[in-house]
Amino acid sequence: xxxxxxxxxxxARMQPGILTMKGFLGSDPRPLAEILAEDLAAVTAAGVxxxxxxxxxxxxxxxxxxxxxxxxxxxxxxxxTVRDDRGLLPSPFGDGRFAKGDTEVADPRTGRxxxxxxxxxxxxxxxxxxxxxxxxxxxxxxxxxxxxGIAPAAPGA
Amino acid sequence: xxxxxxxxxxxxxxxVGLTVLLLVAEAIFATYGECEIDINKGERTFKVxxxxxxxxTLAGQKLFLPSGCGGRGSCGTCKCKxxxxxxxxxxxxxxxxxxEERRTGIRLACQLKVKENVRIEIPADLLSVREFQAVTxxxxxxxxxxxxxxxxxxxxxxxxxxxxxFVNLVSKPYGDVTEPTSRAYSISSAPxxxxxxxxxxxxxxxxxxxxxxxxxxxxxxxxTLIGPYGEFFLRDSAREIIFIAGGSGLAPIRSIVLDMxxxxxxxxxxxxxxxxxKLRDLYYVEEFQAIAAxxxxxxFKPALSGDETGHPWERGxxxxxxxxxxxxxxxxxxxxxxxxxxxGACVKVLTGKGLPENLVFYDKFS
Numbered sequence: 001x002x003x004x005x006x007x008x009x010x011x012a013r014m015q016p017g018i019l020t021m022k023g024f025l026g027s028d029p030r031p032l033a034e035i036l037a038e039d040l041a042a043v044t045a046a047g048v049x050x051x052x053x054x055x056x057x058x059x060x061x062x063x064x065x066x067x068x069x070x071x072x073x074x075x076x077x078x079x080x081t082v083r084d085d086r087g088l089l090p091s092p093f094g095d096g097r098f099a100k101g102d103t104e105v106a107d108p109r110t111g112r113x114x115x116x117x118x119x120x121x122x123x124x125x126x127x128x129x130x131x132x133x134x135x136x137x138x139x140x141x142x143x144x145x146x147x148x149g150i151a152p153a154a155p156g157a
Numbered sequence: 158x159x160x161x162x163x164x165x166x167x168x169x170x171x172x173v174g175l176t177v178l179l180l181v182a183e184a185i186f187a188t189y190g191e192c193e194i195d196i197n198k199g200e201r202t203f204k205v206x207x208x209x210x211x212x213x214t215l216a217g218q219k220l221f222l223p224s225g226c227g228g229r230g231s232c233g234t235c236k237c238k239x240x241x242x243x244x245x246x247x248x249x250x251x252x253x254x255x256x257e258e259r260r261t262g263i264r265l266a267c268q269l270k271v272k273e274n275v276r277i278e279i280p281a282d283l284l285s286v287r288e289f290q291a292v293t294x295x296x297x298x299x300x301x302x303x304x305x306x307x308x309x310x311x312x313x314x315x316x317x318x319x320x321x322x323f324v325n326l327v328s329k330p331y332g333d334v335t336e337p338t339s340r341a342y343s344i345s346s347a348p349x350x351x352x353x354x355x356x357x358x359x360x361x362x363x364x365x366x367x368x369x370x371x372x373x374x375x376x377x378x379x380x381t382l383i384g385p386y387g388e389f390f391l392r393d394s395a396r397e398i399i400f401i402a403g404g405s406g407l408a409p410i411r412s413i414v415l416d417m418x419x420x421x422x423x424x425x426x427x428x429x430x431x432x433x434x435k436l437r438d439l440y441y442v443e444e445f446q447a448i449a450a451x452x453x454x455x456x457f458k459p460a461l462s463g464d465e466t467g468h469p470w471e472r473g474x475x476x477x478x479x480x481x482x483x484x485x486x487x488x489x490x491x492x493x494x495x496x497x498x499x500x501g502a503c504v505k506v507l508t509g510k511g512l513p514e515n516l517v518f519y520d521k522f523s
Contacts, residue, residue, distance in 0.1 A: 017333035019231060020363045066502040068403055068474060068495075069434045070462040084404055084496035085361050087340065090231035095252040097232060099497050100361060136363060 001040075003033040013092040014132075024092060024123075026134025039130050039141050046145040047152030053141060054125035056150050057116055061103040079106040089119045093129075098122050107147055114139060114147075192242075195276040196220070201284065205271065211237070212266035221286045221383045222279065223325065227338050228267040235266040242275035282386075289316065289382045291354065296376055299440035302360045303405055304370065305345070307353055308380060315351040318344060320391065320416035321409040321492075323520070324354060324384030328369035337381070340366040343494065343520070344385065345408035347415035354382060357408035389520035391417070392490060396516070398427035399483075399491040401475060401503050406494035407431060407441060409520065413492065414448060414455065428456040428482070432475030432499070434463045439470075458482070475499070476506045486512035493519040 011032040016023035028035060043050060063074045064082035071081045081104045088097035098118035105114040120137050123129040131138040144150065189207025194214065196202065205214050212228050212235050215221070222235045233253030239262050246254065250265045269275075291308035299305050310316060318324075325339040346355035361367045374380065391398075391413050400410045410429060417427070433439050438461075445457040460471035460478040471478045483489075491507050493500050500519045508514055 013229075013231065015333070017335055017365070018229070019365075021332075021334065021365050021368050022363050023333070065498040066474075066476070068432055068462060068499050068502075070474065082498065083362075084499055085359065086405065086496055087361070088232070090233075092231075094231060094249065100364075101496055101498065102362060 001033040001037040003031040007032045010092050010094075013094075019090055019092055022136060024129075024135060024137070025132030026136075026138055028132030028134060030132070032129075035132055036128055040128050042141040043128070043145075046142060046150070048145055048150050049153065050128045051125050052150055052153060053144050054121045056148050057103070057124075057144070058121050060105060060148070061116075061118075061121075064103065074105075077107065077109060079108065080104070089117065091119060091122060093123070093127055095126070096122065110147055112143070112147060114144075189272045192271050193274045194218070194271070195274070196284070197278055197281065198276070200281075207271045207273070209271055210267050211243075211264075211269040211271055211275065211277070214271050215266065216288075219288060220284070221288060221325075222266050222283060223341070223386050224267065224339060227327075227336060230265065230268050233265060236263050237266050238262050238278040239264045239269065240276040240278060242273045243269050244272065285317070286384060286386065287316070289314065289354070290379050291382055293374060293376050293378050293380055294353065296374070299357065300438055303440060304358050304360075305440075306356045306358060306370070306374075307346075308356070308382060309353050316354060316385070317351065318348055318385035320344075320348055320412040321389040321520070322385040322387040323389075323409070324356070324382045324386070326356065326358075326366060326370070327381035327383065328366040329373070329380075331369055331373045334365055334369070338365045338369075339383065340364075341386070343387075343389075343405075343408035343412070345411045347412055347419055349416070349419045357405045357411075359405040387520060389492070389494070389518060391422075391492070392518065394490060395425060396488055396490045398425055399479070399486075399489055399507070400427060400429040401432070401479060401491065401493045401495070401499075402429070403432040403475060403495040403499045404438070406496075406499070409494050410492065411441060411444075414445075417455075418448070418452065423452065423454050426454050426456075428458060430475050430479055430482075431457070431459045432478075432495075433459065433461055435461065436465055436468055474502075476502045479503065480506050480510070483510055486510045490516040491518065493517065 013019055014024040060074055060080060061082055064072050064080040069081060069084050071079055074080045083102045085100040087100045089100055090097050102115050102117045115137060130141055191204050192207040193202060193204050203218050212222060224235045230249050243264050247268050250268050253265055254263055289310055291310050294309040295307040297305040323341045323343045325341050327337050327339040342356040342358055344354055345357045358367055358370050360371050389409055402410045439459055449455050449457045458471055460475050462474045489512055493503050504517055507517055
């Protein structure tokens with residue numbers, strides 16, 4: 001994938017202090033095109049799609065959405081809290097605004113914690129962007145597939 | 158081979174040169190002269206020097222369209238109807254405009270450059286929106302992640318707003334944040350307290366403005382507030398009122414209740430359901446208890462959804478508490494303030510009990 005001028009503009013909007021305090025890239029020095037390409041490769045290697053991953057995470061969020069920040073155990077495994085923040089976050093790709101309010105997930109089995117919000121899921125589903133390394137919102141595609149048990153789509157599905 | 162490299166080099170140099178030339182030419186020659194801005198068919202007109210964005214041009218005339226991103230073209234809030242002179246819709250606007258908006262001339266004021274006379278339409282209420290340079294009089298920790306802020310207006314200035322409306326608070330540059338940024342917050346004080354504005358702000362992880370409020374803003378410091386905005390206010394009727402809020406959503410409800418007291422609206426029974434998870438998340442409890450003790454028309458029902466016991470409040474999700482507090486809702490109206498999730502769940506409960514959706518008022522800040 002080539003780092004186009006458009007990706008340059010998007011990457012500039014991902015810097016700290018532009019749309020969010022810490023930005024979207026963490027300490028990742030790579031060009032956006034490289035980040036996207038590497039994550040796409042991980043997703044493809046796992047035999048799944050960005051949309052499948054986003055859908056799986058959204059389903060977990062939904063189970064905590066109406067609980068107004070009360071922690072809930074999902075699938076008899078994940079401890080899930082959905083924060084109840086007001087307001088919207090703009091997409092660095094310039095294609096919409098998404099509700100604030102993080103979903104915080106702890107998995108006692110692996111000791112891993114995850115955090116995402118509606119914008120994170122949009123960036124995964126529509127742009128294949130999982131945040132840069134070192135970002136508070138970085139999600140490793142391979143890890144998501146393993147921990148949340150995302151199965152490859154059946155051929156023709 | 159070397160000829161090819163030389164050719165590419167020359168071509169690149171020419172392209173860069175032309176680009177620089179165009180930029181310099183635009184800076185020198187592309188002054189659009191004096192342009193007239195006409196608002197609401199002559200309700201207000203003024204002449205400006207062309208070349209700036211419509212949003213900034215209007216702000217320069219103390220006319221403030223709502224903007225969540227400070228004109229960066231990323232929030233899509235600063236919409237207005239352009240009747241004449243806006244030029245074609247830009248690609249940067251398209252993601253924020255639905256087909257109906259594009260058809261009717263709605264534009265993003267932050268993207269539209271004023272290059273000629275422009276005629277626009279904006280809601281009349283926006284003409285009374287003002288910018289205040291207020292002193293941060295008091296910062297009060299209300300919970301572990303919520304603060305109350307009181308801003309005192311400059312000597313001689315007052316503010317007029319409807320209880321329930323909001324203002325934009327503009328943060329100053331700090332750390333990596335190099336530009337002022339604004340976010341909307343409900344006013345929690347009463348309109349009668351017109352020499353000050355009080356806000357209730359919850360810290361949002363990674364939030365640009367809330368981080369500034371919690372880590373940088375100090376008492377005595379001047380802050381910029383722009384407003385008032387919003388359509389969330391008490392409707393004039395005789396119906397019984399249901400207020401429901403969670404977290405910082407308490408702010409506009411407080412303003413409305415204080416305003417009801419101020420205006421002597423005592424003929425409408427009102428119940429305020431305030432939802433939280435833990436005891437540590439509750440605030441302004443004594444104040445609302447005192448109001449309930451003094452005013453028989455007002456009831457206050459905090460509810461905790463967590464596992465804590467030994468408190469006098471309702472237990473369970475606020476939606477469950479509301480559901481068990483009412484039978485059929487046939488002479489009520491409801492005012493909700495909180496996250497989209499909370500509002501969605503409450504609307505489901507209320508309409509399930511027969512309350513028509515047009516009698517459920519809320520401000521999702523969306």
